[in-house]
Amino acid sequence: MAEKFNLNRVSMPKQEPGVRARNFKEVAQGYTHEMAMEEAKRCIQCKKRNCVSGCPVNVNIPEFILALRDGKMPEAVNQLKANNALPGICGRVCPQETQCEEQCTLGKKGAPIAIGRLERYVADWERALPSSQKPATKIGPSTGKKVAVVGSGPAGLTAAADLAKLGHKVTLFEALHVAGGVLMYGIPEFRLPKEIVQGEVQYVKSLGVDVRLNSVIGKIDTVDELLSDSYDAVFLGTGAGLPMFLGVPGENLNGIYSANEFLTRTNLMKAYLFPEYDTPIKRSKK
Structure with a gap:
């Protein structure tokens, strides 16, 4: 060989x-x-x-x-x-x-x-x-079924795309002001450029998926309400948006960030470009 x-x-x-x-x-x-x-x-x-x-x-x-x-x-x-x-x-x-x-x-x-x-x-x-x-994606004939996908991270985007290709009518709900979930707020730009993520989001939209931003399921609608509001199924892909705290002294002090907040400030809010973006991260004096 x-x-x-x-x-x-x-x-x-x-x-x-x-x-x-x-x-x-x-x-x-x-x-x-x-x-x-x-x-x-x-x-x-x-x-x-x-x-x-x-x-x-x-x-x-x-x-x-x-x-x-x-x-x-x-x-x-x-x-x-x-x-x-x-x-x-x-x-x-x-x-x-x-x-x-x-x-x-x-x-x-x-x-x-x-x-x-x-x-x-x-x-x-x-x-x-x-x-x-761009090469066309084959989409099956309409099934007449409606599916709600909660969360636009990798699981939600994949589920939405696959369901749309099967012929279902898909609505994707995202709590934040931009789609992508952890792909947007959790992975640094130098590892995964945000334009790549948004390009994939646009592909999912091109399949006929209706993406609704700033939509917190549990506040605007509950899962039961979605199911009673003509949706035949709901996919929950809520991801890892909430941090788990250790319960140690001082974790609530100013300047102490959870990993989630630190990554969100850096990746989604571009804290590294302060003062161009008004989302600074406090730095230690030592």
């Missing part, structure tokens, strides 16, 4: 430490077309698709990589999105090293295929296209 196959994966460009320490731009800069093609050619198209079984949503990994290798980019997009509505996000933040890539046959002798990097490349290729040129 060492003579027949390339056991070394293609490196991905990154910001140098001295540069990235002074900005919030994405650290990993992604493959060029040439890099993606070279990495895709490493895939040996195993008959036993361990990588697929290692993926929590069973993405058609060999198929999308083969389409990429053959230059059939719309097909690569469709293969990815058949089982995953958020490839631009998953290609960046999914722990592929313990899932699909851990099952890669090449990993037994060398470096596994960089599945996440290739997923990111395909997703970014599609995102750069004009709306009129």
Whole structure:
């Protein structure tokens, strides 16, 4: 195998430490077309698709990589999105090293295929296209059913997209002023740019999902009221928005933040750009 196959994966460009320490731009800069093609050619198209079984949503990994290798980019997009509505996000933040890539046959002798990097490349290729040129997603005939999805984090967005593709009419309720949930407030810009998240939100909207912001379920409506208000089902994806405190002395003092508040101030409210954004984070004197 060492003579027949390339056991070394293609490196991905990154910001140098001295540069990235002074900005919030994405650290990993992604493959060029040439890099993606070279990495895709490493895939040996195993008959036993361990990588697929290692993926929590069973993405058609060999198929999308083969389409990429053959230059059939719309097909690569469709293969990815058949089982995953958020490839631009998953290609960046999914722990592929313990899932699909851990099952890669090449990993037994060398470096596994960089599945996440290739997923990111395909997703970014599609995102750069004009709306009129994006590959169309197949949507089933209307079922006449209405579903309410509570929470627009990764679970809510995925559920909404999958339900819409099945032909259901979906309304997605988000408590905050922007959709994305933990993807927006919990993951730093340098790890997951917010424009990527909003691009995926727009894709979900393009499937016919009605996204309603500033809508706190439990205040504007209860779950029982949603079910009695013509919704046939409710999906609860409320996420990890509330912190768990330890009950230690001083945790309620000024300048003490829960991890949730710290991340929200930084990621969603851009505290690192103070005074351009009026959401500063107090700094210790020591």
